[in-house]
Amino acid sequence: MSRDAIFAPALHRARRQRLLDELGDGVLLLPTAAETSRNGDVLNEFRPGSDFHYLTGFPEPAAVLVAWRTGRNAHTTWLFVRQRDKAREVWDGRRHGTAGAKRLFGADDAFPVEQLWQKLPLLLDGKPRLFHRLGGDAEFDRRLLDTFAANARRQRRRQPTLHPTITDPIPALAAQRLVKDGAELKALRMAAAISAEGHTVAMRATRPGCREFEVQAALEAEFRRRGSPRNGYPSIVASGANACVLHYHDNDRRMRAGDLLLIDAGAEFGGCTADITRTFPVAERFTPAQAAVYRVVLRAQLAGIRACAVGAPWDRAHKVCVRLLTQGLVDLGVLRGNVARLVKKEKYKPFYMHGTSHWLGRDVHDVGAYLDAAGEPRQLVAGAVLTVEPGLYFDPRDRRVPAIYRGIGVRIEDDVLVTAKGPVVLTAGVPKDVEAIERMRAEALRR
Numbered sequence: 001m002s003r004d005a006i007f008a009p010a011l012h013r014a015r016r017q018r019l020l021d022e023l024g025d026g027v028l029l030l031p032t033a034a035e036t037s038r039n040g041d042v043l044n045e046f047r048p049g050s051d052f053h054y055l056t057g058f059p060e061p062a063a064v065l066v067a068w069r070t071g072r073n074a075h076t077t078w079l080f081v082r083q084r085d086k087a088r089e090v091w092d093g094r095r096h097g098t099a100g101a102k103r104l105f106g107a108d109d110a111f112p113v114e115q116l117w118q119k120l121p122l123l124l125d126g127k128p129r130l131f132h133r134l135g136g137d138a139e140f141d142r143r144l145l146d147t148f149a150a151n152a153r154r155q156r157r158r159q160p161t162l163h164p165t166i167t168d169p170i171p172a173l174a175a176q177r178l179v180k181d182g183a184e185l186k187a188l189r190m191a192a193a194i195s196a197e198g199h200t201v202a203m204r205a206t207r208p209g210c211r212e213f214e215v216q217a218a219l220e221a222e223f224r225r226r227g228s229p230r231n232g233y234p235s236i237v238a239s240g241a242n243a244c245v246l247h248y249h250d251n252d253r254r255m256r257a258g259d260l261l262l263i264d265a266g267a268e269f270g271g272c273t274a275d276i277t278r279t280f281p282v283a284e285r286f287t288p289a290q291a292a293v294y295r296v297v298l299r300a301q302l303a304g305i306r307a308c309a310v311g312a313p314w315d316r317a318h319k320v321c322v323r324l325l326t327q328g329l330v331d332l333g334v335l336r337g338n339v340a341r342l343v344k345k346e347k348y349k350p351f352y353m354h355g356t357s358h359w360l361g362r363d364v365h366d367v368g369a370y371l372d373a374a375g376e377p378r379q380l381v382a383g384a385v386l387t388v389e390p391g392l393y394f395d396p397r398d399r400r401v402p403a404i405y406r407g408i409g410v411r412i413e414d415d416v417l418v419t420a421k422g423p424v425v426l427t428a429g430v431p432k433d434v435e436a437i438e439r440m441r442a443e444a445l446r447r
């Protein structure tokens with residue numbers, strides 16, 4: 001799939017139009033993410049703000065989108081961007097400049113970003129509302145309020161002086177992003193397919209004695225080889241008891257033959273990311289204790305995926321998983337008692353302390369409300385994408401747990417597209433049942 005199939009000016013224009021139709025009369029003001037310093041004159045890798053990129057496709061830092069509705073199915077888009085600068089471009093790379101913003105990204109007009117604060121007062125004059133989320137960048141907000149104050153001073157003789165009302169556009173935009181459009185689904189499917197390939201390569205590359213970050217390198221090399229420019233989040237490559245640290249990131253331990261290896265990683269493509277977790281033995285086979293824990297988590301995950309139906313509350317998968325994991329904890333001899341009562345008393349929590357699902361899209365924990373207007377878990381709609389990722393984690397020092405399970409951590413995670421015909425697993429390309437994993441490990445170790 002070509003990058004152009006996903007980044008088309010008409011597509012971004014349609015997204016802006018939908019948002020502006022939803023917001024109504026007023027001016028939308030949306031800066032992209034800021035560049036941040038790593039140390040000295042070295043910057044952290046820049047990634048455009050997800051909202052900004054969803055609405056513009058524009059990839060450079062220090063840009064601002066300004067757009068307002070001019071009628072049904074019509075609006076005007078201005079982009080404020082960095083100017084072309086021969087000297088800076090020698091150091092930092094090419095810039096699109098104002099001409100590129102118009103020609104390649106479909107802006108009706110474009111200006112150097114320095115001119116934002118001169119143009120904005122005129123634009124806001126007479127507009128009832130400004131759609132802007134406060135609190136993102138204190139300096140930006142201060143300049144915005146200065147603009148209001150200057151406007152008020154200029155218009156002193158008009159009675160009464162009207163500031164536009166500042167309205168947060170993000171809830172409407174988040175609701176729009178929650179239901180993926182065709183181009184986003186293409187990007188997500190691609191991110192999912194690439195991520196699945198990376199995980200498969202990692203599953204083959206793992207050897208006793210190698211370090212977690214060596215496997216990470218193999219996984220991420222495959223992501224890059226297949227066209228993913230970056231990860232959607234830092235890869236978690238956690239062997240042995242490290243798997244019990246949910247957001248483990250040291251990734252530097254040397255793996256041993258009896259360990260499990262938990263990998264939670266996702267490739268970004270077309271601005272969207274996948275989010276996959278697999279857990280497999282560093283040796284050829286699971287130990288009986290590891291396999292017993294693994295099967296409990298897998299059964300819960302498969303049931304959780306089936307719960308992702310249109311109209312179901314989004315957290316039904318969590319409830320299903322909690323019940324099955326608790327049943328499993330009883331079967332394993334970790335908990336004792338009536339399953340329903342153990343669930344009610346949250347006795348599973350020391351071993352399953354996180355949620356089962358989150359929205360997925362441009363952000364790994366994507367935007368979108370989890371509660372409806374009444375404060376109840378919202379119902380799943382077709383086009384939403386969420387993860388299903390149950391796990392069990394037995395701290396190596398937890399004396400309540402039978403010794404054979406201590407230090408075992410298992411999580412299994414897939415990405416699920418909700419459709420009218422039922423849940424579609426986008427990340428099905430990586431083996432996850434015990435037999436398929438052991439077959440793959442055996443093949444890999446024999447090579």
Ligand SMILES: [Mn+2]
Binds near residue numbers: 358389
């Ligand atoms: Mn996840």
